[in-house]
Amino acid sequence: MSLRHAVLGLLSEAPASGYDLMKLFNVSLAEVWPATQSQVYGELGKLTTAGLVEVAAHGPRGRKEYAITDNGLTELRHWLTDVEPSGPARHDGLLRVFFLGVLTPLEARTYLLHMAADAARARARYEEIDQKTEWDEDMISVYGRLSLEYGLRMSTAHEEWAKWAAEEIGSAKARKAGERVRDRRAHKE
Amino acid sequence: MSLRHAVLGLLSEAPASGYDLMKLFNVSLAEVWPATQSQVYGELGKLTTAGLVEVAAHGPRGRKEYAITDNGLTELRHWLTDVEPSGPARHDGLLRVFFLGVLTPLEARTYLLHMAADAARARARYEEIDQKTEWDEDMISVYGRLSLEYGLRMSTAHEEWAKWAAEEIGSAKARKAGERVRDRRAHKE
DNA sequence: GCACGCATGTAATTGGTTACATGATTGC
DNA sequence: GCAATCATGTAACCAATTACATGCGTGC
Numbered sequence: 001m002s003l004r005h006a007v008l009g010l011l012s013e014a015p016a017s018g019y020d021l022m023k024l025f026n027v028s029l030a031e032v033w034p035a036t037q038s039q040v041y042g043e044l045g046k047l048t049t050a051g052l053v054e055v056a057a058h059g060p061r062g063r064k065e066y067a068i069t070d071n072g073l074t075e076l077r078h079w080l081t082d083v084e085p086s087g088p089a090r091h092d093g094l095l096r097v098f099f100l101g102v103l104t105p106l107e108a109r110t111y112l113l114h115m116a117a118d119a120a121r122a123r124a125r126y127e128e129i130d131q132k133t134e135w136d137e138d139m140i141s142v143y144g145r146l147s148l149e150y151g152l153r154m155s156t157a158h159e160e161w162a163k164w165a166a167e168e169i170g171s172a173k174a175r176k177a178g179e180r181v182r183d184r185r186a187h188k189e
Numbered sequence: 190m191s192l193r194h195a196v197l198g199l200l201s202e203a204p205a206s207g208y209d210l211m212k213l214f215n216v217s218l219a220e221v222w223p224a225t226q227s228q229v230y231g232e233l234g235k236l237t238t239a240g241l242v243e244v245a246a247h248g249p250r251g252r253k254e255y256a257i258t259d260n261g262l263t264e265l266r267h268w269l270t271d272v273e274p275s276g277p278a279r280h281d282g283l284l285r286v287f288f289l290g291v292l293t294p295l296e297a298r299t300y301l302l303h304m305a306a307d308a309a310r311a312r313a314r315y316e317e318i319d320q321k322t323e324w325d326e327d328m329i330s331v332y333g334r335l336s337l338e339y340g341l342r343m344s345t346a347h348e349e350w351a352k353w354a355a356e357e358i359g360s361a362k363a364r365k366a367g368e369r370v371r372d373r374r375a376h377k378e
Numbered sequence: 379g380c381a382c383g384c385a386t387g388t389a390a391t392t393g394g395t396t397a398c399a400t401g402a403t404t405g406c
Numbered sequence: 407g408c409a410a411t412c413a414t415g416t417a418a419c420c421a422a423t424t425a426c427a428t429g430c431g432t433g434c
């Protein structure tokens with residue numbers, strides 16, 4: 001149930017309308033917690049009912065500016081400190097790897113190299129964000145930077161793994177079936 | 190819609206009952222594509238209706254052994270080669286990082302070190318699986334091994350990042366606010 | 379006056395989780 | 407005979423996606 005906490009987290013920085021929040025979801029949180037417009041508006045309603053946020057101001061075009069309440073802040077802190085982060089995320093790309101055996105080794109290799117290219121593209125995007133962003137001292141900046149570094153490291157590792165795996169299929173193919181494949185740690189450069 | 194393909198993938202290796210499939214989900218696929226029992230039985234029903242699997246044999250206790258059909262295999266191959274892997278996964282643990290600013294720096298550091306410990310535990314688990322598994326030449330073994338290596342590399346990178354980030358908060362705290370934090374790439378050891 | 383961006387919402391559907399419900403076989 | 411395991415299914419609920427629907431304000 002983390003959409004709720006994503007909204008609370010964003011509002012803990014500054015009051016915002018549903019529309020503002022959507023922009024924040026699409027830029028800062030897009031990679032970690034994507035949300036749709038209908039989700040955000042729905043959640044704001046529930047949070048208001050629960051007393052965790054309130055409508056702090058009304059603006060033009062029916063704009064409602066929401067602010068986090070004391071109860072909301074307490075709930076956010078509680079989630080951060082006391083609630084165990086939820087388990088394993090589904091990983092579509094990796095699921096496929098399990099079943100690459102139904103393809104030819106060549107097709108399997110192509111798939112892995114495609115993954116490598118995707119990872120490289122993701123890394124490039126993160127690098128671009130890093131350069132273009134004016135990092136300052138507010139919360140989302142300081143901690144957003146840590147998250148960006150996470151993205152950079154993970155996409156790098158992802159790309160390296162995919163290249164290695166593609167190689168691995170090449171050599172497994174070269175080797176005769178039945179011969180044991182025990183030397184992989186040696187590849188770890 | 191990948192649960193469908195996970196089931197097809199498993200059945201492409203060998204016929205199995207819903208019960209068998211659940212065991213496979215809980216061991217091999219637990220980290221990439223968790224599924225519940227009700228999901229699996231439901232999906233088997235739908236797949237049968239769609240003609241992608243069929244009941245190949247009836248066993249004791251009402252056991253139904255399912256086998257993939259030619260159409261099913263075609264669909265599986267199609268998914269592997271032609272369908273773009275779906276986008277960004279939600280990442281609960283990382284979402285929290287964005288909001289660590291509402292905690293004290295000390296609490297934030299604790300959270301990150303906790304993440305590092307979790308990652309280390311995950312890595313240990315993968316290493317154990319690696320050692321205990323009799324890797325042989327069947328599809329799930331060959332390609333499962335690649336996935337395991339993925340897990341190993343990612344958990345390692347995850348741990349290193351979390352330790353680095355914890356450090357980073359320490360030094361950010363030491364530095365005066367307003368002073369620019371531009372030296373992080375130097376930490377990349 | 380019109381287009382674009384701001385702004386909010388609802389409805390239908392799908393995918394996933396939790397909990398419940400039941401019964402047959404095997405091994406001890 | 408009894409416990410453990412094999413085995414299948416349903417119902418209620420929650421979370422997320424997609425699509426639809428509407429209208430006000432600002433700048434050109």
